[in-house]
Amino acid sequence: MARMTQRRKVHRFGYGDDGTLIERLREDVLAAEEPLEIRLGHKPFTVTMRTPGDDFDLVAGFLVSEGVLWRDDQLVSMRFCAGEDEDGRQTYNVVEAALGAGAVLPDTSMERHVYTSSSCGICGTASIDAVRKSSRFDVAEDAVQLPLRLLLQLPEKLREAQAVFDRTGGVHAAALFRVAGDDVELLCVREDVGRHNAVDKVVGWALRNKMLPLEGTVLQVSGRASFELVQKAAMAGIPVLSAVSAPSSLAVELAQTAGLTLAGFSRGTSLNVYSHPHRVLR
Incomplete structure (x- = not known):
């Protein structure tokens, strides 16, 4: 939960019942938003903006959505790669996935050439044909x-x-x-x-x-x-x-x-x- 939220000082403005302006300095809790780079076999695949937390679930689900995976045995492992912020702390903002037999490795037409924003799941797809995927399940x-x-x-x-x-x-x-x-x-x-x-x-x-x-x-x-x-x-x-x-x-x-x-x-x-x-x- 700590990485999913951040605390910030805010100025709260409002009017009282008598019309008097009221200003208060208070602490607000914000939903965190940070970039996550997804790598497949040491090769960058995409960067998405997300709320930190459950990142391995996010990567696995993203690969299912992209048609790369549809069985659990096709995902061999996931790990956080090295990455530090300006204070030398691990950012946990890069995940590398190792794929197993049967997984469909994305070709260059599927690679995301720009980052995916938190408001768009298909932004940056390299071609219109790559937008609609075929499901393995009926x-x-x-x-x-x-x-x-x-x-x-x-x-x-x-x-x-x-x-x-x-x-x-x-x-x-x-x-x-x-x-x-x-x-x-x-x-x-x-x-x-x-x-x-x-x-x-x-x-x-x-x-x-x-x-x-x-x-x-x-x-x-x-x-x-x-x-x-x-x-x-x-x-x-x-x-x-x-x-x-x-x-x-x-x-x-x-x-x-x-x-x-x-x-x-x-x-x-x-x-x-x-x-x-x-x-x-x-």
């Missing part, structure tokens, strides 16, 4: 179904687990749930300044725990549902994606094509289902 064949009342409960369950958001108010979150009969089981929650990073951390956690493909699961995210989040869900074999906010048109198109159930505007009492509503039991 989510259209996933027979999972869940009651509408359970799907509507997921945003609140996610919110209750957001420890970093409680302190900063400045991070996105993703949670993975497994449908278990007439209930759901919370499997994993991850937070990050980037919504795509939060999803990658969840997917990476699942890969490292030998759980891919994620059949019978629901991914709940705290923000909107973009094309990249639908793609990441499909690449991990997740059949249902639910978002608190709106989806984009391309996200809906990809969800429909992939056979993934996409829900948006999930606000506790209502939601919209944009694709494959047969998985939601009325």
Whole structure:
């Protein structure tokens, strides 16, 4: 938690009930944001801006999203590389991954030639063709179904687990749930300044725990549902994606094509289902 947040002095301004200006110097807690360089076999692959913490999950999930990995045995090891800040402290901002048999080594067209910001998971992709990836898992064949009342409960369950958001108010979150009969089981929650990073951390956690493909699961995210989040869900074999906010048109198109159930505007009492509503039991 220490590296995920930072404390800063801020000037707080406001007006009292009588209209008097009030100024206070106080300490605020901010969500940390630092660069992370990902290396494959000693070769730089990309740099992404992220909230430090669960970095191995982030790297593993990112490689699943890129189509490099889809089985846990394809990831041999990960380690932090040497790197120091101006005070001589280890930065933990470079991770090198060693890939095993079966992993698809990225070619030059997949390399990220600019850094990936915390607000964009596909920025810097070298070609338009590299944006859309082909999943090894067929989510259209996933027979999972869940009651509408359970799907509507997921945003609140996610919110209750957001420890970093409680302190900063400045991070996105993703949670993975497994449908278990007439209930759901919370499997994993991850937070990050980037919504795509939060999803990658969840997917990476699942890969490292030998759980891919994620059949019978629901991914709940705290923000909107973009094309990249639908793609990441499909690449991990997740059949249902639910978002608190709106989806984009391309996200809906990809969800429909992939056979993934996409829900948006999930606000506790209502939601919209944009694709494959047969998985939601009325």
